[in-house]
Each structure stands twice: as C-alpha cells, then as structure tokens.
Amino acid sequence: MAKLRVGLLFGGRSGEHEVSIKSARAIQGALSADENASKYDVLPFYIQKDGLWQAPATAQQVLDSGKALQNLAPSPNLWQFPAEANQVDVWFPILHGPNGEDGTIQGLLTLMQVPYVGSGVLGSAAGMDKIAMKDVFAQAGLAQVKYVVVTRAQVYSNPCVFPKLCDDIEANLGYPCFVKPANLGSSVGIAKVRNRTELEAALDNAASYDRRIIVEQGVIAREVECAVLGNDNPKASVLGEITFSSDFYDYETKYTEGLAELLIPAPLPSSVVSQIQEMAIQAFAAVDAAGLSRVDFFYVESTGEILINEINTLPGFTATSMYPQMWAHTGVPFTNLVDQLIQFALERHSSTKS
Template identity: 45%
Template sequence: MKKSVAIVFGGQSSEHEVSLQSARNVINAIDRNNYDITLIGVDKQGHWLRFDEHDYLQNPTDPAHIKLSDSGRLLSLMPGASGPQFVEVQTGREVPRIDVVFPLIHGSFGEDGCLQGMLRLLDIAFVGPDVLGSAACMDKDVTKRLLRDAGISVAPFVVLHRGEAVDFVSISAQLGLPLFVKPACQGSSVGVSKVTDEAGYAAALKLAFDYDNKVLIEQGIVGREVECAVLGNHQPQVSVCGEVVANDDFYAYDTKYLNDGQARIAIPAQMPEDLSEAVREVALQAYRVLGCAGLSRVDFFVTEAREIIINEVNTIPGFTSISMYPKLWQASGLSYPELIDRLITLALERAEETRALKTEVVL
C-alpha cells in the first residue's frame, strides 16, 4: 500500500525561496508508485496552505522570483485527532491522513525544532532529526559548545547578545583578521559578513542583528571548504567528501542559490584517502554528539596542516538542483529518488520506535 507523504515547504524564514526550490526538486523526484503526496506550503505570514500539484508555484524556474501560488487553501491543524490531522478551513474538506512529513522549510520555524515539535504533537513521522537535535544544530553557539566539549575542533568564537558590545580592537586582537560575523540561528549564509576593518565590523554587526538576537564572531579559518552528507538513524552512513571552491570572498547566499557559475563543486574532493576518511569519521562523531537522525550535512574547513574544523551542521540541507547533499549521495551511489525513499523509510522507522516507548508507569 502506498504511504501518504506531505511535503511541507516555504515558511517564515529568510530562506523561504530556497525552500521552494528544494520542494520542487523533491516533488519532481519522489516515486509516485510508492507514495501519494500532499503539498503544504507555508506563506511568509505563517499560514498553512494546501496546494494542487499543477498550481503551487509562480516563477518556478527563476530562483530570484520564485514564490507560492495564490491558489492555496487555508488549513487548520487537529492535534490529537484519530483521523485526519488537517482540514481545509473554507471547504471543511478533510486532508487524507498523513503517514510522514518531508519538511523542507529551511531556517527558522522549520529547521530549529519548532516544526518537529508540532509534528510530534500530531503524531506524524517526519524526515530529519527530532526536536533537540534540530534545535542544537540550528543554534551555532550551542552547536560549537557541544562539539568543543566532545573534543571536536571548531573555529574560535565569541558570542554577543543584543545590547552587548565588544570593540573592534579587542575582538581583532583576540581572534585575528579576517573575522566572520553571523547570526547564531540562520542558514544559507544569510546575514553573514567577512570583516577586515573597523567600518566593516560595525556594518557586519548591524546586519547580523537584523536577523537574530544572538550573533557569533568567528576567527577566519584559512582552509578548504569540505562537506559530507550523513544518512541514517542508529547506524548512520557518510557520503564521499565534496569541496566547494567559491570564486567570491566566501560561499555566500547568492553564490549558493542565485549565481550558479560563482562556485565550483568538486565531488569527490581531491584529498588523500586517509584525510578523506578522517573527515568522514569526524562527520559521524558530530552527527552523534548533536543527536541527529535521518539526515544532516556537515560542513568543514580542512587546513594545509590537516586540521579538521567543523563550520556548521545542517539538519534540513538544500535539495535544490545545485545542492550538495543530494549530489554527494549521487556520487556515493544513491540516486535522488532512492535518497528520498531512504529518508522516508528512516522517518517511519524512528516514529515506530518512539511510539513503542512506554508512556505510563506500570505499578
């Protein structure tokens, strides 16, 4: 029997448009012989809308102008329901019960544990890490502290909360130049700046605080940008390593999603075999330390001295046509449709394990 999969995309974060691109690729690749799909788009105001597949996006092939269609039908959620978990508000029509959600909302309210917590309340299986793993990986400050405590190398950093300040002379003396200033809880390089002077530092802090109430100031690391894709629950597997060679100062949002020619991706990364294996092992360690499940992409800096330094861990990595996560698995022998099938299977397995746990004390 076919499983019912809801693909949830859009959202209220700065990565809304990236999410729409990811969703389009997953929708086009999912095996219709095994899955019936329900399309749920979340607009920038936070409304949950049901869409028909023939009309859910405007400008679907233009990353700069892609957006949700106007045809969405407002949904209401029904926590605790034994039947359908969603109903269309205007028509009263029930959405057929959903077996598993494939969340593709990058960033806030989708990748940070909020959506995962809601799905737990609805008792719906979902692709990707649970609440804690999602939240821990979304907050770069928390990520770095957990990894550092586990003995995994991260770039030296300082955290500022809104209202706090540290002057440029002090911070540059502590961390050196260049610095990178970034919001603690954003992805896709949104709000990230490379800083080499005092004027740039002030502008970078202002930009980062536009996106978050907590900001990271990181030491600039000179090294290769290497990424690994991890897949699995209790026995996760790691893909081959890939390398991003950006023609810009760093791998910025425009480079990732708008200017296809601004970065070169090498898969597999051209590294000695022992170094590649060491990177993959650190990816696996980080995945476990941070409580990940289902999938994550682990991003590294690898220096000339063969230091392996984790930059960040993404629990809902991009699934666009140029995204690293699916490309890494394709290079590792897993096709795009096979990857989607594996992710859904992992989500269902984890949900069954969770449901089997006792919720009552037997005296």
C-alpha cells in the same frame, strides 16, 4: 499494499522560502518516479510567508509554477490547518532556515504523532543555533575555529562598552574574522571583516537579524562537505569541495549559477577523507540528528588541520544541491535517497513509541 500518503511540507517563514520551493519540486518528482510511484502518494502543503498553511490544490499550483504566492491578504487564522493534513501517513518537511529546521515545525509534527523525515526537536534546534552547536561540538571533542559570542545587548550598549567589546574581539581573534547571526541559514547576515570599521558595521548588521551573534576567526582553508544518512547507525558519503572566487561563500555565491564550483568527490588524500567522514558521523550523533544532515568542514592544507564548521540538519534538496549530489556519487540516486529518508522516518517514529 496501500500507498503511503506523504505530506510534502514546503515554503515557510524564512528567507529561504524560494529555495524550499525548489527543493520540494525535486522531491515531488522523485517520489512520483520509478518504484516510488507505486509506494507513495504525495500530498503537498504550502506554508505562505505569513505562516498560513495552504491545502494541496493551492500547494500544487505553487509547485507547478515554481514561484511563491504573491499579494496575499492578511490571514485571519494561521492555526487552521487544511483538512487533508489528517490524511498524511508520513511528513516530509523541506523547510529551510528559521521556523523550518530549528525545531519549531518539528515540535508541531511531533505533537501530531505522525512520522516525519529528519531530526527531532533537539537535533534541529542544536543544529540551527550556531552557538549551541559549537558548544555541543566542543563537548564532543571536535576541533573548531576560535570564536567569540556576542549579544545584541552588548552591541547596542552604552558607548563605553562597545569599544571594549571590539577590543576583545581583535585581541582574541584578530583579522580577518567572520560575524554571523546565530540563528539564520544560507549565509544571511554574515560578513567578513578586516578592520575595526568593518567589524562595528558587521556587528550592527548582525544584531538587526538576531539577538545572539557569533564572531569566528578567519582561516585559510579548503571548504569540504560530507553528507550523512541514517538514524542510530548513520553512513557518510563521499566528500564534496566548494571552490569560488568571491570573498566567502555568501548567499549570492551559493545561489547564483556559475559563481561556485562543486567538486565531487573532493580531491583529497584518503586519510583526510576518512577522518572527515568519521568526524561528520560524530557531529551527527553529538546533536542527536536523524535521517539526514550535511556537515561542513575547513581543511587547512598547510597544517593538515581539519576543523568542523557546522551541521545543516535540513540541507538544500534540489537535484543540483550538494547533499543529494554527494549521495549520487556514493551510489544512492535521488529517487532512492528520498525513499530511504521516508523509511528512516518510519523507523525513528516506531522506536520512539516503544
């Protein structure tokens, strides 16, 4: 049988551009190893930070170097795709953050009428937007921390409105609380605040990133994650726990070696593990995710409460990332994991055509 040509799509127009390159390097290695080498040919496509698509020859140079292209001249035509894109049998997008896991690239790939790994437009958009996500989780009956929705217009409103907004947040949530842009990944623009001065500064900062903001009540809890794999009958992995000494799991802690420790499997009672796995699958179904997702939780040990935090429909995919590590500990090695994801993409595409 002829090999399937896998379009490995990486880079992108987000702050997680470099992380995407690392994920793509790992996936390319896995698709070129063991039995995968006889099943797949990888065609890499690199999306520059300005949105221009680069053909496989240039994309491979980026993968080999592990570094983004620099000092690029302005692109005259962002909508001219490389000719090799027509040769792709199945796409493997590994674009983290805005313009990569928010439904935009998924819409484009859907219009191409070619199978692709991961969630579709709805699942991606709902999983990326923290406000829409929480609305969906609430409808599904999944317990969450208390939160308040804020708009940029409220933050930049006249001097009479902004103090009232802060009063309401203090009354509803108290301190500490977390201020987050609704549509950014990897903890970008997030701040933990403990008083009015920090709250005002955090709201102003978050509003510079997004026109919609979410403020969440702080809880003293353990941070636990679960990986989900599949389509209509998804499976949950063993759990992982993140421990760190910083104030919260911010961008620096997440991507600086040695600042966080990953415990897999998480040292939790079996009843808690089962409940979190069940909630992870419920969250996956609630947003209509497909293929893969990582679902994050707070476990409040003092009360036994389990609170869902968020779902990530296109999590980091380096060999040391939490998602593939949790599956490795569940008995699905990295090479088999990428193979299964491609098979789930083909399955999903076939079902949507009928």
